Amino acid sequence: MNEQSQEFKAEVKELLNLMIHSLYSHKEVFLRELLSNASDAIDKARYAALTDSTVYEKDTDWKIKITVDRENNTLTVSDNGIGMSRSEIIESLGTIAHSGTREFLRQMQDAAAASKEADLIGQFGVGFYSSFMVAEKIRVLSRKAGLPPESAVLWESTGEGNFLVKDAIKEGRGTDVIVYLKEEERKYLQEWEIKGIVKKYSDFIEHPIFLDIEREKPSELDKTKTIKVREEEKINSQKALWLRDKAEITKEEYDEFYRHISHDFSAPHRVIHYKAEGAQEFTALLFIPSVAPLNIFYRDYKIGPMLYVRRVQIMKNCEDLIPEYLRFIKGVVDSSDLPLNVSREILQNNRQVEVIKKSITKKVLETLADMKNNEREEYEKFYRQFGRILKEGIHFDFSRQEQIGDLLLFESINRDAGSYCTLQDYIDSLKEGQEFIYYITAASHQEAVNSPYIEAFKKNGYDVLILTDEIDDILFSGFQFKEKQFKAVLKGDIDLQGEDKKEELKGKYGRLLDFMKEQLKEEVKDVRFSGRLTDSPCCLVYDEGDIDQRLEKLMKAMGRHVGQTKRILEINPSHPIYEAMNSLFEKEGQSDELKSYIKLLFEQALMLDGSKPNNPVELMKTISGLMINNLAVRLKA
Numbered sequence: 001m002n003e004q005s006q007e008f009k010a011e012v013k014e015l016l017n018l019m020i021h022s023l024y025s026h027k028e029v030f031l032r033e034l035l036s037n038a039s040d041a042i043d044k045a046r047y048a049a050l051t052d053s054t055v056y057e058k059d060t061d062w063k064i065k066i067t068v069d070r071e072n073n074t075l076t077v078s079d080n081g082i083g084m085s086r087s088e089i090i091e092s093l094g095t096i097a098h099s100g101t102r103e104f105l106r107q108m109q110d111a112a113a114a115s116k117e118a119d120l121i122g123q124f125g126v127g128f129y130s131s132f133m134v135a136e137k138i139r140v141l142s143r144k145a146g147l148p149p150e151s152a153v154l155w156e157s158t159g160e161g162n163f164l165v166k167d168a169i170k171e172g173r174g175t176d177v178i179v180y181l182k183e184e185e186r187k188y189l190q191e192w193e194i195k196g197i198v199k200k201y202s203d204f205i206e207h208p209i210f211l212d213i214e215r216e217k218p219s220e221l222d223k224t225k226t227i228k229v230r231e232e233e234k235i236n237s238q239k240a241l242w243l244r245d246k247a248e249i250t251k252e253e254y255d256e257f258y259r260h261i262s263h264d265f266s267a268p269h270r271v272i273h274y275k276a277e278g279a280q281e282f283t284a285l286l287f288i289p290s291v292a293p294l295n296i297f298y299r300d301y302k303i304g305p306m307l308y309v310r311r312v313q314i315m316k317n318c319e320d321l322i323p324e325y326l327r328f329i330k331g332v333v334d335s336s337d338l339p340l341n342v343s344r345e346i347l348q349n350n351r352q353v354e355v356i357k358k359s360i361t362k363k364v365l366e367t368l369a370d371m372k373n374n375e376r377e378e379y380e381k382f383y384r385q386f387g388r389i390l391k392e393g394i395h396f397d398f399s400r401q402e403q404i405g406d407l408l409l410f411e412s413i414n415r416d417a418g419s420y421c422t423l424q425d426y427i428d429s430l431k432e433g434q435e436f437i438y439y440i441t442a443a444s445h446q447e448a449v450n451s452p453y454i455e456a457f458k459k460n461g462y463d464v465l466i467l468t469d470e471i472d473d474i475l476f477s478g479f480q481f482k483e484k485q486f487k488a489v490l491k492g493d494i495d496l497q498g499e500d501k502k503e504e505l506k507g508k509y510g511r512l513l514d515f516m517k518e519q520l521k522e523e524v525k526d527v528r529f530s531g532r533l534t535d536s537p538c539c540l541v542y543d544e545g546d547i548d549q550r551l552e553k554l555m556k557a558m559g560r561h562v563g564q565t566k567r568i569l570e571i572n573p574s575h576p577i578y579e580a581m582n583s584l585f586e587k588e589g590q591s592d593e594l595k596s597y598i599k600l601l602f603e604q605a606l607m608l609d610g611s612k613p614n615n616p617v618e619l620m621k622t623i624s625g626l627m628i629n630n631l632a633v634r635l636k637a
């Protein structure tokens with residue numbers, strides 16, 4: 001029988017352990033997950049049958065069946081879908097493929113302390129393994145499509161550490177999942193219970209779900225007596241929600257459908273449901289979620305709505321239908337014009353698909369604009385979840401840059417943390433003669449408002465946008481909105497005071513400045529007067545076009561080699577320290593003491609922007625030396 005016992009991977013054990021001891025009160029979701037898997041398996045088989053006719057038997061009477069055995073306490077979900085081979089069953093039911101599930105486990109551990117774990121199970125939809133909430137044992141009998149009956153495989157486990165796999169024989173193609181219910185979970189054998197769950201979660205699964213129903217019927221032989229018969233009854237309506245009339249669909253139906261396709265437990269922010277006619281005929285039912293899925297920033301996050309062609313599912317995620325910066329959108333697109341046997345290769349660069357993508361993009365952006373203008377609070381909630389993704393659009397979708405720019409929200413130094421302005425708000429409050437949209441990249445609102453780099457902006461009443469995501473520096477350098485260029489306050493020359501002032505200063509401190517340049521030529525690119533400081537004595541800035549420190553860190557973390565960028569030391573000539581240094585310079589010329597002060601200024605500037613001093617030991621010596629001098633002077637007096 002070629003029997004083989006195998007251990008679950010560590011993370012599966014962890015997940016199973018959670019399931020077995022789960023206190024989750026809606027354990028019924030296990031059936032939703034099994035039906036959803038059965039439906040997926042049929043979609044896969046049907047799609048394969050469209051593209052490869054040699055593999056498939058004539059039988060395309062797709063169906064899902066639920067069978068109840070009260071004597072043995074089993075509930076079986078069967079499908080005639082794609083099935084699994086031996087190696088596939090070991091892979092699929094022995095490991096966890098999604099990084100999202102691993103993330104879920106991590107959250108569960110965090111949540112366990114706050115004893116919120118129960119809710120998370122339902123929110124996440126943990127797939128096949130959730131059946132262990134109600135089962136003491138599960139058997140899966142599967143026969144891969146195209147393989148003979150003798151090459152079926154039987155998988156069995158009690159969910160405690162390992163599973164068993166052995167050869168088996170199975171009549172038809174597909175999979176039977178046999179759930180041996182725990183004594184206390186026998187209610188799932190009841191007809192009304194099963195029907196209720198299917199209605200609630202799986203009514204619109206497009207393949208028929210049958211249940212064997214026991215009925216009392218008058219006996220043919222003796223009409224006065226009744227006999228028990230088993231009859232198959234279809235228990236889901238199979239109605240494709242997106243093809244129904246909008247006016248007849250309730251919010252609950254939309255929400256439930258969204259949950260079904262997204263595995264998200266919360267209701268969506270917005271539903272976009274429309275039928276397009278003209279160049280391309282299609283129906284789209286799209287959702288703007290309210291909560292970001294746990295794995296949206298992982299590589300295995302699947303982008304794109306489901307693609308149907310005339311009610312036949314072609315693909316679970318069609319990434320060609322949506323730009324990447326709208327990858328949070330979930331939903332269904334059902335085309336009337338694409339060919340049924342369309343493959344991934346055909347979809348790429350397909351003109352018809354392009355037309356649909358364009359239409360969807362337009363609709364989604366319009367809906368977001370509407371939310372922003374009319375439901376600002378809701379929009380801000382959305383933005384906190386997905387703004388980071390949406391703004392990629394200004395970089396990648398040049399033709400809609402301005403439209404997307406209009407949807408962005410920003411914190412700024414003139415606003416409290418957590419309160420947002422739009423670019424239009426910013427432009428409406430420009431100072432007389434202000435040419436640029438100023439921004440600062442910082443880890444947080446607090447860091448930004450405390451930054452010395454914005455001193456002059458604050459003093460002169462300018463507002464500065466605060467950009468806190470690592471990618472912001474790439475996205476916004478060079479970005480232009482309504483003909484106003486973005487400009488980083490950490491970079492290049494900032495001049496809020498005018499040229500005349502500079503000339504005057506050059507006359508006064510010019511020689512000292514040259515001496516400083518000479519002293520610091522290894523450390524910095526240049527030393528110059530600052531237009532951005534009012535209180536601090538000096539700071540380091542990047543040249544226009546240089547990559548900033550946060551980006552440098554990000555690139556290093558991604559394993560990219562980046563050379564150290566030399567910065568520019570800017571000095572604040574209105575700080576009294578320069579007056580004093582200048583007097584010393586005029587009196588004693590290039591003294592060692594003056595050299596120490598210059599080094600000290602540079603080290604201070606480094607610390608000001610969060611860098612470590614270049615040479616901490618040297619720095620300490622210098623400071624101690626200065627303290628001794630100062631104390632000596634004071635004690636003498």
Ligand code: ADP
Nearest residue numbers: 037038041081083084092093126127128129175
């Ligand atoms: P998910 O469905 O989210 O991938 P599951 O844990 O529910 O996660 O299932 C894991 C995998 O097992 C599926 O991706 C699929 O490959 C396989 N599988 C589960 N049920 C079936 C089934 N009825 N028929 C064929 N394959 C299945």
